[in-house]
Amino acid sequence: MTVGGATVEFEKIRKTYGDFVAVDDFTLTTEPGEFVTLLGPSGSGKTTVLNMLAGFTDATAGDIRVNGQSVLSVPTEKRNVGMVFQHYSLFPHMSVLDNVAFPLRMRSVARAEARDRALKALAMVQLESTADRMPDQLSGGQKQRVAFARGVVFEPPVLLMDEPLGALDLKLREAMQLELKQIHKTVGCTIIFVTHDQSEALTLSDRIVVMRDGRIEQVDTPNRIYDRPANKFVAEFIGQTNFFALESEPSTGAGNLPELGSSIPLPESIDARAGGDWWVSVRPEKILRIAEGAERGINFDAAIDEALFLGNEVHYQASLPGGRQLQFREQRGPDTPLLARQAAVRLGFDYSDAIPVADTHPASA
Amino acid sequence: MPAHSFRLLSLGIGIVKLLRSSDWLIVPGVLLLAFFFVAPTVEIALSSIFDEGLTGKHFERFATKGAYVEVFRRTLVRSVWIGILCVLIGYPIAYFIVHRSLRTQVFLMLLILVPLWTSILIRTYAWMVVLGREGIVNNALIWLGLIDKPLRMMFTTGAVYVAMIQILLPIAVIACYSAMTEIDRTLPRAAKVLGASPWKAFRHVFLPLSLEGALTSFVIVFMLSMGFFITPALVGGRKDAMLANVIAHNVEQLNWGFASALALLLLVATIIVIVVVRLLANRFVGVRSVGMAP
Ligand SMILES: Nc1ncnc2c1ncn2[C@@H]1O[C@H](COP(=O)(O)OP(=O)(O)OP(=O)(O)O)[C@@H](O)[C@H]1O
Ligand SMILES: [Mg+2]
Numbered sequence: 001m002t003v004g005g006a007t008v009e010f011e012k013i014r015k016t017y018g019d020f021v022a023v024d025d026f027t028l029t030t031e032p033g034e035f036v037t038l039l040g041p042s043g044s045g046k047t048t049v050l051n052m053l054a055g056f057t058d059a060t061a062g063d064i065r066v067n068g069q070s071v072l073s074v075p076t077e078k079r080n081v082g083m084v085f086q087h088y089s090l091f092p093h094m095s096v097l098d099n100v101a102f103p104l105r106m107r108s109v110a111r112a113e114a115r116d117r118a119l120k121a122l123a124m125v126q127l128e129s130t131a132d133r134m135p136d137q138l139s140g141g142q143k144q145r146v147a148f149a150r151g152v153v154f155e156p157p158v159l160l161m162d163e164p165l166g167a168l169d170l171k172l173r174e175a176m177q178l179e180l181k182q183i184h185k186t187v188g189c190t191i192i193f194v195t196h197d198q199s200e201a202l203t204l205s206d207r208i209v210v211m212r213d214g215r216i217e218q219v220d221t222p223n224r225i226y227d228r229p230a231n232k233f234v235a236e237f238i239g240q241t242n243f244f245a246l247e248s249e250p251s252t253g254a255g256n257l258p259e260l261g262s263s264i265p266l267p268e269s270i271d272a273r274a275g276g277d278w279w280v281s282v283r284p285e286k287i288l289r290i291a292e293g294a295e296r297g298i299n300f301d302a303a304i305d306e307a308l309f310l311g312n313e314v315h316y317q318a319s320l321p322g323g324r325q326l327q328f329r330e331q332r333g334p335d336t337p338l339l340a341r342q343a344a345v346r347l348g349f350d351y352s353d354a355i356p357v358a359d360t361h362p363a364s365a
Numbered sequence: 366m367p368a369h370s371f372r373l374l375s376l377g378i379g380i381v382k383l384l385r386s387s388d389w390l391i392v393p394g395v396l397l398l399a400f401f402f403v404a405p406t407v408e409i410a411l412s413s414i415f416d417e418g419l420t421g422k423h424f425e426r427f428a429t430k431g432a433y434v435e436v437f438r439r440t441l442v443r444s445v446w447i448g449i450l451c452v453l454i455g456y457p458i459a460y461f462i463v464h465r466s467l468r469t470q471v472f473l474m475l476l477i478l479v480p481l482w483t484s485i486l487i488r489t490y491a492w493m494v495v496l497g498r499e500g501i502v503n504n505a506l507i508w509l510g511l512i513d514k515p516l517r518m519m520f521t522t523g524a525v526y527v528a529m530i531q532i533l534l535p536i537a538v539i540a541c542y543s544a545m546t547e548i549d550r551t552l553p554r555a556a557k558v559l560g561a562s563p564w565k566a567f568r569h570v571f572l573p574l575s576l577e578g579a580l581t582s583f584v585i586v587f588m589l590s591m592g593f594f595i596t597p598a599l600v601g602g603r604k605d606a607m608l609a610n611v612i613a614h615n616v617e618q619l620n621w622g623f624a625s626a627l628a629l630l631l632l633v634a635t636i637i638v639i640v641v642v643r644l645l646a647n648r649f650v651g652v653r654s655v656g657m658a659p
Contacts, residue, residue: 054558055557055558056558075562076554076557076558077557077558077559077560077561077562077563077565077566079558080560081558082558082559083555083558083559085551085555087549087551089549089551089552089554089555091552091555091556091570092549092574093573093574094654095654095657097654097656097657098654102556102559102561102569103559103560106556106559106560106561106562106565107560111656115656131657132657150559151559154559154560160558
C-alpha cells in the first residue's frame with residue numbers, strides 16, 4: 001500500500017485556555033511524505049498541535065490546511081487523518097483484525113474487502129498471525145504495531161503519532177524506530193510525530209520542530225539542529241553539550257571566553273553586544289585531548305574528575321583550574337589508556353566547533 | 366503412615382495454608398451465606414414439595430387458580446418493564462455525569478446517592494403525600510385551574526410504576542456510571558479520528574463497552590422489583606398486588622407450603638430472565654465482525 005502524502009500547513013496557529021497560552025504563532029509547512037517530529041519538553045504544546053489537526057481541540061486563531069484546504073471547520077471523522085496514540089487505544093472488545101478493519105468499516109467498505117485490506121496492513125507489520133486474537137492477548141510492541149496498522153489501513157494522507165513508542169522499553173523502542181522508518185518509506189504518507197525523546201527525534205525525522213512553551217524554537221533537519229542550534233535552549237535540549245560564557249570585544253569583534261582564557265573570531269552575523277546573554281556551545285565529542293605542539297584553535301588545561309567507560313568510547317568529566325566542569329568524549333581502541341582520576345590533561349577544540357548561541361527567553365517571560 | 370492419619374495431616378496442612386493466605390477472610394462470608402441463604406433456600410424448596418409427604422399440591426394450586434398465575438405474570442412483566450425503564454432513564458443520566466469534570470461528577474453522584482440514604486418505606490410515604498387526593502400534585506393543578514376536582518393518582522398502576530422507578534433509579538445510575546468510568550477516554554476519540562461519526566463511535570465503541578454496566582443495572586433493578594412489597598401495597602390498587610404481597614399474605618395465614626412454592630417460582634423466573642437477557646445482549650452490539658483470518 002502506498003499513499004501520496006499530503007502537504008500540511010499550519011498558519012499562525014494559536015491556542016489559549018483562558019489566560020494561558022498553550023500554543024502561539026505556530027507556523028509550519030510539511031512536504032508531502034515528510035516525517036516531521038514535534039520535539040519539546042513536557043507541556044510545550046506538542047499534543048495540543050496534534051489535537052488541533054485531528055479536530056479534538058479547536059484552534060483559537062490561525063488556520064490549518066491539508067493540501068491547501070482549510071480543515072478547521074471539518075469534523076474529526078471527516079478529516080481523514082490517521083492517528084496512533086501513546087497507549088495504543090485499541091478497542092478491547094474487538095479482535096485484532098476487526099480493530100484494523102474498523103476505519104474501513106466506518107467508511108462503508110464492504111466486509112470482504114475490509115478484511116483483505118486489514119490483513120494486508122497486518123502483514124505489513126508482520127502480525128497476520130495474531131489477527132484473531134483480542135488486544136489483551138498481545139504484547140506492548142505488538143499492540144503498538146496493530147495500532148499503527150489501524151492508523152494507516154485507510155491510506156490517510158497524514159498520520160499523527162503522539163509519543164507512540166513512549167510506553168515501550170528501550171530495546172523494543174529502538175527496534176520499532178527502525179521498523180517505523182521502513183514502513184514510512186513503503187506507505188509514503190506524511191507523518192507528524194510527537195516525542196520528548198531527542199534521540200528518537202534525531203533518528204526518525206526528516207525535519208524536527210523544537211518547541212518550548214507553545215512556540216517554535218527551531219525547524220530544521222536533524223543534523224542542522226544538532227550542529228547549528230538556533231539558540232541555547234535548542235543546543236541544550238538536543239544532545240549533550242558544554243556552554244562557555246561569551247563576551248564580545250568591541251574593538252576587534254572577537255569573542256572572549258573568560259572561563260577558558262581565550263578568544264574566538266566571531267562571524268559578522270553574530271553581534272554578541274546586541275544584547276542578550278551569549279554563550280558558545282561545544283559538543284563533548286568535539287573537545288579532544290591534544291598532544292604537545294598539536295595545538296588547536298582553543299587550548300586549555302584540565303584535570304579528570306570521572307571516567308565513564310562505554311567500550312568503544314569513554315565519557316570524561318573534567319574541571320578547569322577555576323573549578324568549572326566540562327564533559328568530553330574519546331573514541332578508543334584496545335591500546336588507548338584510560339585516564340585516571342586527577343590526571344592532568346591538555347584539551348582543545350577548533351573555532352568551528354564552538355557554536356555561538358544566545359539565551360533567548362520565551363516571549364511570554 | 367496409615368491412610369487416615371495421612372489424610373488428617375494433609376487436612377491440617379490445608380487449614381494452615383488457608384490461614385496463612387488471606388483467603389480465610391472469605392470464611393465469615395461463606396458461613397453467613399450458607400446459614401442465611403443456602404439453608405433457607407433449600408428449606409423453602411423442600412417445604413414446597415413436602416407437606417405431609419411428597420406432594421405437588423401447592424404447585425397445582427398455583428397453576429389451577431387463574432388469580433395466582435395473573436399475579437405472577439404481572440410481577441414478571443412489571444419487573445422487566447421497570448428494569449428496562451430504569452436503564453433507559455439511568456443510562457443517559459450516567460452518560461451525562463461521566464462526561465463532566467471530575468468535581469462535577471462527584472457532586473452529581475452525591476445527588477444520586479442521597480435518596481438511597483432514605484428508607485424505601487419513607488420514600489413510598491412521600492409519594493403518597495405527592496400523589497394523594499389532597500396531595501401536592503392535585504393541589505397544584507387545582508390551584509393552576511387546570512382541573513376542577515382531584516385526579517385519582519394514588520392506588521393506581523401508574524403510581525406503582527412512578528414510585529418504583531424513582532426508588533430504583535439511583536441503583537441503575539450507579540451501576541451504569543461505574544461501568545462507564547472504566548472506559549478508556551481515548552477510545553471514543555480514536556474511533557472518531559478513524560472515521561466514526563459521533564453516533565457510530567457511541568454505537569460501536571462506547572455502548573458495547575458500557576453494555577455490561579447497563580445489563581448489571583437491569584439485572585439488579587429487575588431482581589429488586591421482583592421482590593418489591595411495600596410500594597405496591599401502599600400506593601397501588603387492589604389489582605396491583607405483586608407476588609411478594611401474595612407470599613406475605615400466605616405466610617400470615619401460615620400457608621408455609623404454598624408460600625414456599627410461590628417463592629421458588631419467583632426465584633426460578635428471576636434466574637431465567639437474567640440468563641435470557643445475558644444471552645440476548647451479546648448479539649446486539651459491536652460492529653459486525655469482518656470475520657476470522659483465513
Ligand atoms: N484542557 C486544557 N485546559 C487547560 N490547559 C491545558 C489543557 N490542555 C492542555 N493544557 C495545557 O497546555 C499546555 C500544553 O499541553 P500539551 O498537552 O500540548 O503538552 P505536550 O507538549 O504534549 O506535553 P507532554 O510531553 O507532557 O505530553 C500544558 O501546559 C497544559 O497544561
Ligand atoms: Mg503530549
